[in-house]
Amino acid sequence: MKHVYIGLDIGTTSIKLSAVDNKLNTLYENQYMYNYLTPHKGWREIDPNTWVEIVLEGLKELFLRVSPHEVKGFGITGQMHTTVFIDKHGCSVRPAIMWNDTRTKEMIPKIKARLKAHESSAHIAKIVSTGSPLANLLWVKENEPENFDAIDKILFAKDYVILKLTGHYSTDYCDSSTSSLYDLNKDGWSETVQNEFGFNKELFPPINYSSAVVGELTEEIRERLGIEARISMVAGTGDNVAAALAAACFENDQPLISLGTSGVLVIPNRFHQLKDAGKNVVAKIQNGDDTIITQGTVQAGGKSNSWWMENIYRTKDYAQEQEHIPAQLLGNNDVIFFPHLNGEKTLHANPEIRGAFVGLSFETTREEMYLAVLEGVAFGIRRLFDFMRNEEDPKYFTVVGGGAKSGLWLNIFANIMQFPIKHVRKSQEAVHGAAILAITASEGAFSFDSHEYQMIQPDQLLVQKYNKKYENYLVLSDAILQYTEAVKNK
Structure with missing residues (x-):
């Protein structure tokens, strides 16, 4: 009998x-x-019951095409930070507050100050923001005291679905470590945060490894689905870790670049090595796993490409425009593009920074400007890497996302990053990372097919040229930062 695994992804929309x-x-x-x-x-x-009802309807449709007796397990992932407030009966006290909610923006400076007042929670102050579970929970406490008093547990999006499908309370290390309620140094819920903000420690659920089986479908759920099979469910993980898992980021502990709307750099290490720059996320897929991923973002990464093509060129024919860029222009472009069109949040945490072109002349061509856009995003990712890198050099970078479809861009990244670029031909999503967790729980491990990717090697002559241009990019970056501060303080 073949084995089937189901992945669930509780996205934002x-x-x-x-x-x-x-x-x-x-x-x-x-x-x-x-x-x-x-x-x-x-x-x-x-x-939050919206998620549960959709999942159940989806599973009913799925089981019309897949025999439930072949299903070995469920994996789950979803939006991070979204906070669900549960009473002692396992019911939602009020609507969940989502990760993109901004009602707490006036509270954040005060929360940061209180966190910085204690050495053991100072590192949490770097990541707390609107939509953080700490801020969401504190908002309910201060503005809806009756609802706060009724809260028995807080959960995150995927955890609520697990509760309703299995009857078990659980979360994972990824969601908890990014909640601003977690002590990265002690690797557990922060007692300092609990004491400082008056939270009962019983509010916080058990933390499990992502592939740990936490329960199986309840009899009530099986009846609603019309199945008899007793299918197990794992603790799951946040969508960032699930996406990295699906891109084979953890297979050889090599960094990942995701060129979607933003440009995301993910650097894994198995030794709980915390970085000063970037967001440290505890992964812990299996028992004995101490993997941390450090994540940084060029917010306008992949969007810079679509902005230039669609807003400026007024075309969506990316391939044709890139074909017009001559190979001899790589490494010899006089134009430099600063890619932070909508602010920067990883290294400088400055939403006021904006993009720029430098080096324009009457001789500047259309091709030079477009190439500069592609190079600028790669320079921005490299600067993130310089601040966030592990002690050991990487063997390669895996690049995924819509931007990875461009052979030209992959070549640029190989020469600017100075390491080979691994392009996964069969692109997987976070939902597949969730399924990998179920496979891991059942079979102990998962390995990717080596034929599903290609390697793009750097050219040493281009590496030397891009190293010189990267030095100029750093000078430009510092100048723009100074300009932004000067305008702000004017």
Whole structure:
């Protein structure tokens, strides 16, 4: 009998379900859209039962095409930070406050100051922001005391679905470590935060490894689905770790670059090595795993490319425009592009920074400006890497996302980053990372097919040229930072 594994992804505006075999070949897949609530300006909420009902309807459809007796387990991932407030009966006290909610923006400076007042929580002050579970929970405490008194547990999006499907309370290290309620040094819920803000330690659920089995479908759920099979469910993980898992980021502990709307750099290490720059996320896929991923972002990464093409060139034919860029222009472009079109949040935490072109002349061509955009994003990623890198050099960078479809861009990245670029031909998503967790729980491990990727090697002559240009990019970066501060203080 073949074994089937189901991945669930509780996204911000959609839920994805995917049934795969143990080689990650897709047997069935579907996506269900939904809307969240905006009762006031800046507020973003949702009744968490919305997720459960969609998942159950999706599973009913899935089991019409896949035999439930072949399913060996469920893996789950989802939006991070979204906070669900549970009473002693396991019911939602109020609508969940989502990760993109901004009602707490006036509270954040005070929260940061209180965290910085204690040495053991000072590192948490770097990551707390609007939408953080700490801020969300504190907002309920200060503004809805009756609701706060009724809270028995807090959970995150995927955890609420687990509770309703299995009856068990659980979270994982990824969601807890990014909640601003977690002590990265002690590797558990922060007692300092609990004491400082008056939170009972019983509010916080058990933390499990992502592939740990935490329960199985309850009899009530099996009846609703019309199945008899007793299917197990793992603790799951946040969408960032799931996406990295699906891109084979953890297979050889090599860094990942994701060129989607933003440009995300993810650097894993197995030794709980905390970095001063970037967001440290505890992964812990299996028992005995101490993996940390450090994540940094060039917010306008992949979007810079689409902005230039669609807003400036007024075309969506990316391939044709890139074909017009002559190979001899690589490393010899006089134009430099600073890619932070909508602020910078990893190294400088400055939302006021904006992009720029430098080196323009009457001789500047269309091709030089477009090449500068592609190079600028790669320079921005390299600067992140310089601040966030591990002690050992990487063997390669894996590049995924829409931007990875460009052979030209991959070549640019290989020569600017100075290391080979691994391009995964069969692109996987976070929902497949969730399925990998279920495979890992059942079979002990998962390995990717080595034929599903290609390696792009750097050219040493281009590496030397781009190193010189990168030095100029750093000078430009420092100048723009000074300019931004000067304008701000004017």
